[in-house]
Amino acid sequence: MSKKSRSKLWFLVHSWLALPIWFFVLIVCVTGTLAVVSQEIVWLANPQMRASQPADDAPRLSYDQILAAIKQAEPQTVVQRISRPDESHFALDVTVSYPDGRSQTVYVNPYTGVIQGSAPDFNFEAFTRALHGWWLVPFTNGYSWGWYLVSLLGLPLLASLITGLVVYKRFWKGFFSPTLRFRHGARIFWGDFHRLSGIWSIWFIAVISITGIWFLIEALLYDNHISISSEPVIPAMAREAVPISADGTPPPRISLDRAIEVAQQKIPGLEVSFISLPGNAYSHMDLGGRGWYPLMFQTATLNPFNGEVAASRRLSDRTALEFVTESMRPLHTGDFGGLWIKLIWFFFGLVLSMMVLSGLLIWTKRTALATANAFKRESKKNRVTAQPATHREAAEVNL
Amino acid sequence: MSKSTVAPQPSRLGRFWHKWRFHINVLLLLIPLGFMPKYFADAALFRGDIGLGEREVGEITVGPWSLRLAELRNEAPRPQGPAGYMKGFNAALCDACIDQVKATYLRIGKPRSLRAAGALFFGTPYRMGTQLPVPEKTKADAELWITMEGWDGSMHQASIPLSQASPATLAWLTQQGAQP
Numbered sequence: 001m002s003k004k005s006r007s008k009l010w011f012l013v014h015s016w017l018a019l020p021i022w023f024f025v026l027i028v029c030v031t032g033t034l035a036v037v038s039q040e041i042v043w044l045a046n047p048q049m050r051a052s053q054p055a056d057d058a059p060r061l062s063y064d065q066i067l068a069a070i071k072q073a074e075p076q077t078v079v080q081r082i083s084r085p086d087e088s089h090f091a092l093d094v095t096v097s098y099p100d101g102r103s104q105t106v107y108v109n110p111y112t113g114v115i116q117g118s119a120p121d122f123n124f125e126a127f128t129r130a131l132h133g134w135w136l137v138p139f140t141n142g143y144s145w146g147w148y149l150v151s152l153l154g155l156p157l158l159a160s161l162i163t164g165l166v167v168y169k170r171f172w173k174g175f176f177s178p179t180l181r182f183r184h185g186a187r188i189f190w191g192d193f194h195r196l197s198g199i200w201s202i203w204f205i206a207v208i209s210i211t212g213i214w215f216l217i218e219a220l221l222y223d224n225h226i227s228i229s230s231e232p233v234i235p236a237m238a239r240e241a242v243p244i245s246a247d248g249t250p251p252p253r254i255s256l257d258r259a260i261e262v263a264q265q266k267i268p269g270l271e272v273s274f275i276s277l278p279g280n281a282y283s284h285m286d287l288g289g290r291g292w293y294p295l296m297f298q299t300a301t302l303n304p305f306n307g308e309v310a311a312s313r314r315l316s317d318r319t320a321l322e323f324v325t326e327s328m329r330p331l332h333t334g335d336f337g338g339l340w341i342k343l344i345w346f347f348f349g350l351v352l353s354m355m356v357l358s359g360l361l362i363w364t365k366r367t368a369l370a371t372a373n374a375f376k377r378e379s380k381k382n383r384v385t386a387q388p389a390t391h392r393e394a395a396e397v398n399l
Numbered sequence: 400m401s402k403s404t405v406a407p408q409p410s411r412l413g414r415f416w417h418k419w420r421f422h423i424n425v426l427l428l429l430i431p432l433g434f435m436p437k438y439f440a441d442a443a444l445f446r447g448d449i450g451l452g453e454r455e456v457g458e459i460t461v462g463p464w465s466l467r468l469a470e471l472r473n474e475a476p477r478p479q480g481p482a483g484y485m486k487g488f489n490a491a492l493c494d495a496c497i498d499q500v501k502a503t504y505l506r507i508g509k510p511r512s513l514r515a516a517g518a519l520f521f522g523t524p525y526r527m528g529t530q531l532p533v534p535e536k537t538k539a540d541a542e543l544w545i546t547m548e549g550w551d552g553s554m555h556q557a558s559i560p561l562s563q564a565s566p567a568t569l570a571w572l573t574q575q576g577a578q579p
Contacts, residue, residue, distance in 0.1 A: 019421055020420070020421055020424060021424045021427070022421065022424065023422070023424050023425045023427070023428070024424050024427045024428075027428065078523040078524070078525065080522075080523060097522070097523035097525045097526055098447075098525060099494075099525050100447075100525070101447045101450065101451055101491055101525050101526040102446060102447040102448060102526075103445070103446055103447050103526060104446065121443075121446070121448075123442065126442070127438075130438060131431055135430050135431050135434075136430070136431040136434040136435060136437075136438045137430065137431075137434055138434065138437060138438070138441065140477060141477060141478050141479070141480075142480065146430065146431075146434075149430075225480060225481060236519065239514070242501075244550065244551065244552045245550045245551065246551065247551070248499050248549055248550050248551035248553075249498055249499070249550060250498060250501075250550055251550070279521040279522055279523075279527070280502055280519060280520060280521050280522075280527070281501040281502050281550075282502060282519065283521065360421075363421075
């Protein structure tokens with residue numbers, strides 16, 4: 001195969017990867033971009049979610065103080081989980097259960113313990129994630145087919161990156177002499193835009209496509225009942241481990257602050273960012289937080305009556321493979337280092353969406369141009385049939 | 400691609416296809432649109448906005464206590480991989496027994512002992528759920544047993560016909576060829 005026809009082939013492959021499904025790819029990119037900052041969008045729309053500090057030096061309440069404040073305000077409400085979002089401008093997310101059987105997330109001020117309000121019924125974060133992650137197709141038996149539909153896009157995305165770099169000869173030169181021509185018509189502009197944003201998002205496209213392919217593999221492993229986890233299954237507490245009380249009332253549980261102390265002894269340096277309270281008499285209390293490696297959580301599982309550690313999961317308990325696979329999700333979502341990482345992911349998410357759009361625009365403009373040229377020639381030469389088509393093909397290939 | 404353009408007189412259908420072939424994928428958007436009502440219905444179900452579950456079974460007395468039982472979904476058991484078929488039930492404890500009841504279990508057929516009382520409910524006294532394994536060979540006249548254990552070590556049991564607890568499960572069993 002000649003060099004020219006080989007590059008023509010690469011080019012054809014590159015344009016066909018996304019073209020027939022461009023709208024689907026575009027919506028997946030746009031919803032993913034929104035999902036990255038969905039928590040921030042809710043924060044903007046919903047003042048109750050903000051953690052306003054009453055005074056500059058007001059300390060944050062301990063988890064026990066939070067629990068006590070909720071108990072005092074709403075004695076009937078049962079707290080199931082308290083979680084402290086990564087960024088300090090968010091209120092605590094507390095999952096509660098009400099006597100009428102409803103479950104809700106309420107926003108609690110971390111400085112005062114005041115229940116500021118409950119999460120809106122329309123959960124924007126969950127919705128954008130569901131739309132982006134599985135196209136809203138429900139999970140009935142194993143992974144939803146929507147999940148496969150979306151995660152399969154990782155393959156053409158990675159292939160687009162590779163073929164794009166092959167057809168863009170000496171792409172590294174683009175870093176030193178960025179070109180974005182505004183006055184040469186839309187076709188030239190979008191071509192420049194596509195190339196320029198492409199080379200600056202190489203790393204991002206690689207991250208998103210590889211982690212996307214991991215989501216596909218993850219679903220395939222799960223649906224074929226293959227496990228790569230080294231994490232032991234923690235059985236419910238033994239009958240003997242739960243005290244019986246003579247007067248028939250529930251025996252006292254250790255305080256949350258004591259539980260944190262125990263967890264920190266087991267996992268030095270643990271910064272507890274969530275506590276899940278036991279869901280019945282035989283279930284444990286779970287605590288966890290990020291360690292020095294921000295992409296993964298470390299957790300401790302305790303007996304809530306005597307504070308014994310039933311299990312713990314530290315960074316060092318993970319296998320090398322798990323370090324890679326467990327890093328995939330945070331790398332995809334960008335929620336591992338606070339607002340700035342999210343904003344970077346958001347920006348490049350927008351750029352990636354624009355790349356889909358510009359790719360389509362280049363294709364349509366080039367086709368339109370080629371067709372117009374072909375017609376011009378056609379009327380000049382006053383000939384019919386086959387000729388225009390071959391010209392068009394050629395024009396399409398000469399980027 | 401080139402074949403259709405080389406054809407001397409493309410048919411109207413051919414021209415239409417050629418013009419719109421790359422926009423047909425817009426129709427993929429119909430998938431999430433179609434599933435949206437189900438998505439929001441499920442969100443409301445799990446939030447407890449429509450009650451304990453899709454179908455309330457009723458208040459069942461268990462010794463000195465009682466609970467409200469509901470089917471999470473008014474449908475047949477779902478396959479859960481190697482674990483077999485599972486049926487989701489939700490329950491809420493009576494106000495007076497919240498502080499007395501240590502654990503609540505659900506089982507098809509009478510448990511031989513407290514250690515084999517069945518699927519343990521998980522959640523809060525206001526709303527707890529469990530996944531009940533339903534073997535495909537379950538008899539149509541099987542009974543659903545509720546076991547409640549007190550903090551003082553006491554135990555109380557009650558049973559209701561499976562047909563009353565979940566007509567959808569019974570219909571599914573009958574379809575599988577269950578004998579009464």
